[in-house]
Amino acid sequence: MSLRYALLGIIAKEPVTGYDVVKIFKQRMTYFWNSTHSQIYTELHKMEDNNLIQHELVVQGTLPNxxxxxxxxxxxxxLIRWALEEPLKPAKIKDEFLIKTTIFPFLSADDINSLLDEVIAREEKTLRMTKEWKKHFTSQEEHSVGTMLTVEYGIKYSEMYLEWCKWAKQYIQKDMQH
Amino acid sequence: MSLRYALLGIIAKEPVTGYDVVKIFKQRMTYFWNSTHSQIYTELHKMEDNNLIQHELVVQGTLPNxxxxxxxxxxxxxLIRWALEEPLKPAKIKDEFLIKTTIFPFLSADDINSLLDEVIAREEKTLRMTKEWKKHFTSQEEHSVGTMLTVEYGIKYSEMYLEWCKWAKQYIQKDMQH
DNA sequence: TTATCATATGTCATTTTAGACATATGAAAC
DNA sequence: GTTTCATATGTCTAAAATGACATATGATAA
Structure with a gap:
């Protein structure tokens, strides 16, 4: 149900299309929310039925409406009622990579290293994207507190993940020597 | 489908009951996996049907079997095939609190502070639990690399979250002065 | 003495989510 | 010239996940 509030939060900042939301989830919110276009369009319809949002149809010449x-x-x-009244639920995380670490004892050092390198590459890319977004939106005249907070969180999150990966590489190298 | 692999990973380390798994998810894996007892019991049945796991029934006198x-x-x-062959998927995160930050501009400084304090308390508790678990399991003779990696991740994660919370408090105080 | 908590396992209905299928155009790449 | 990518919206089925309902005992707390 809280996809609804994620959408309300996004739309509160600026009017968007469903297509925009897909991009926002992927590019600027990966480290705290995710969904698919099928679910987003469906939920937007329901929200409009419930009179929480409204849309303006823009007919574009060549591109789709x-x-x-x-x-x-x-x-x-x-949205405000939810933020203040609904009890805070802890983050729900499903991180497959951390599941994979549980079986590192059965893998070779090479296998472990290539898995970790893959994660490092992914996380460095995310960090780059987040930093670019921060640079872009802070250059704008009016930038919201909310966005500043989530961007900063994203940077801290990716940096933490990268630090851990590098620590893990060293730890495994030492461990494998014995 | 990857709940299956989370369960395989847990059981690979040590034989457990469904009830144990519930506790492990809540106490030692909150920062990278979650599920409910209903789903866990159902999945364990399916996995046994597929011959991935087997159980030994222990009849306890007074306590339930x-x-x-x-x-x-x-x-x-x-489990090993999955870890090596299946493509790595990024973590799926749903963090309601970070959604709530998107509407901070509409809230009072007091409201924001009490929300942040709640999160800080929660995260400090998690951090304490993780550190205790680390202390406990490192004191044991045989402690697995996998567990060491995830515990260290958990500590880094909670510390990062707490740092961010404290940074956010300062940022908001400054922001509200203007 | 009464209520709640911990142990331990299960089912069931509903909701949420994922992934495939579906369509249409213009632009850019090869 | 053909394929792929970006734009833009939607449906549908299957799988995953949630939360309620259900049961039973012993221990502990109020």
Whole structure:
């Protein structure tokens, strides 16, 4: 149900299309939320039925038409009510890589290293993307506190992950010597 | 489908009951996996049908009977195959608190502070639990590399989260002055 | 003495999520 | 010239996940 509030939060900042939301989840929110386009479009329909959001249809000449969603007053109220009244739930994380580490004792040092290098490459890419986004949005006149907080979180998260990967490489090298 | 591999990973380390798994997810894996007892019991049944695990029934006098699951050869092979062959998927995270930050601009400084304090308390508790678990398991003669890696990750994760919370408090205080 | 917690396992209905299928155009790459 | 990518929206089925319902005992706390 809280996909709904993730969407309300995004739309509260600026009117967006479903297609925009897909990109935002992938490019700027990977480290704290995710969904697929099928679920996003479906949920946006339900939210509009519930009068939380409304859309303006933009007919583009050559490109497909698009629906730009914005919050209704009801939507904004509901978002704030949720943030203040609903009890805080801990983050739900499913990190397959950390599951894979549980079987490192059965793998060779080479196998472990190539797995870790893959993760390092992925995380460095994410970090680059986040830093670019930070640079871009801080250069804008009006940049929201909320965005600043999540961007900074993303940077800290990726840096932590990278630090851990590098520590893990060293730890395994030492461990394998015995 | 990867709950299956999370379970295989846990059982690979030591034979456990479904009840044990619930506790392991909550106490020692919160920062990288989660599930509920209903899903765990159901999945264990399916895995046993597929000959990945087997159980030994332990009849306890006063306490309820329990099923201690261990890996079969097929199960161990399948776990290693998965770890090496299946493409690495990025972590799937749903962190409601970071969604709540997107609406901080609409909240009062007091509201924001109490939300952040709640998170800090939660994360400090998790960090304490993880550190205790590390202390406990490192004191044992045979402690696995895999566990060491995930414990260290958990500590780094919680510390990062706490650092961010404290940074956020300062940032908001400064921001509110203008 | 009564209620709650820990142990231990299960089912069932509903909701959420993932992934495939579906369509259409323009631009850029090869 | 053909394929692939970006734009843009949608549906549908199957799988995964949640939360409630269900049971039973012993220990501990109020």
């Amino acid at each position: 698009k629906k730009i969603y914005s919050l209704t007053d009801t939507g904004k109220k509901e | 329990k099923k201690i699951y261990s890996l079969t050869d097929t199960g161990k092979k399948e």
